[in-house]
Amino acid sequence: MKKLLLLYTGGTIGMVQDQKGILVPFDFNNITENVPELSRLDYQVVVISFDPILDSSNMNMDSWVEMASIIEKNYYDYDGFVILHGSDTMAYTASALSFMLENLAKPVILTGSQLPIGEIRTDAKENLITALEIAAAKDEHGHAIVNEVCIYFDYKLFRGNRAKKTEANKFEAFSSPNFPILAEAGVHINFNSEVLMPRSEASFVVHKKLKNPISLLKIFPGISPAYVHAVTSAQGVKAIILEGFGAGNTCTDDWFVASLQQAVASGILILEITQCIGGNVEIGRYETSKHLAKMGVVGGLDLTFEAAITKLMFLFGQELSLNEIASQLTQNLRGEITA
Numbered sequence: 001m002k003k004l005l006l007l008y009t010g011g012t013i014g015m016v017q018d019q020k021g022i023l024v025p026f027d028f029n030n031i032t033e034n035v036p037e038l039s040r041l042d043y044q045v046v047v048i049s050f051d052p053i054l055d056s057s058n059m060n061m062d063s064w065v066e067m068a069s070i071i072e073k074n075y076y077d078y079d080g081f082v083i084l085h086g087s088d089t090m091a092y093t094a095s096a097l098s099f100m101l102e103n104l105a106k107p108v109i110l111t112g113s114q115l116p117i118g119e120i121r122t123d124a125k126e127n128l129i130t131a132l133e134i135a136a137a138k139d140e141h142g143h144a145i146v147n148e149v150c151i152y153f154d155y156k157l158f159r160g161n162r163a164k165k166t167e168a169n170k171f172e173a174f175s176s177p178n179f180p181i182l183a184e185a186g187v188h189i190n191f192n193s194e195v196l197m198p199r200s201e202a203s204f205v206v207h208k209k210l211k212n213p214i215s216l217l218k219i220f221p222g223i224s225p226a227y228v229h230a231v232t233s234a235q236g237v238k239a240i241i242l243e244g245f246g247a248g249n250t251c252t253d254d255w256f257v258a259s260l261q262q263a264v265a266s267g268i269l270i271l272e273i274t275q276c277i278g279g280n281v282e283i284g285r286y287e288t289s290k291h292l293a294k295m296g297v298v299g300g301l302d303l304t305f306e307a308a309i310t311k312l313m314f315l316f317g318q319e320l321s322l323n324e325i326a327s328q329l330t331q332n333l334r335g336e337i338t339a
């Protein structure tokens, strides 16, 4: 019998309304009570709960280390892993875990829901049951079909480090504009074998050191010199994610260029990604990004913000030189970037 580990971290899926009508997390047992279907599955499902369980807005690097450690400890005893997680920061967690878990040869599927599992119109049951089925799915040789960290939500399986929460209310909460979906669940679960990660033959490695000397500069028309200066000169910052317009354009005012130049001169790495939901950064395509090329800003191609920030946390955790970090940022480590 296939054995799956279900890690419950929190999120709407297991929430109830308190007396004031506010959604707060509650004990995981209510989930199993609310999904009698779980006992009809052909798998042994072992449950581990975070203590305390979290609204995913409270996730941080320690939470990711805890998840990675639980998977590391149980890796060889289970066929697959399902992580129940709030949808708000699910794409960050999926991206972080994708970098932390190297040479995965088993599925790690994150899922959650937009409505609590006890509500009549809930999307939780389908998400949970199909996520378990995907985590148990094997090919004709008995190997896992999915060998990567994914998000399953509303009938679609996404590569974790390509996914974004793009909808606050609809059941269709996630999308991955720059990458095809890995599977779609209808009458059958149809896997897109052309884009799924191949099974790694190398040994499984878990990286548990993450560092966060990172800040974000999201530009907008009318941005002030004081604001840009505050971000680019903040203490302890070693990397700035610059969210530019379109294909990586920014304003070209002297004060703006000088602020970025100063940051680079003081040893800060600048990684540029686009504010657009889809497409990629192409520094130098327009006059309004040529100055970035000259000062050595790294173009993040089609990285999502979630993948960019967690990749930086992972690379800084590896104690690499800035040059090495800059070079790895544009390399494809876990399917996160179209290099």
Ligand code: ASP
Pocket: 010, 011, 012, 013, 054, 055, 056, 057, 085, 086, 087, 088, 089, 112, 113, 114
């Ligand atoms: N606030 C919740 C969370 O992220 C929302 C959800 O689960 O969808 O934990």
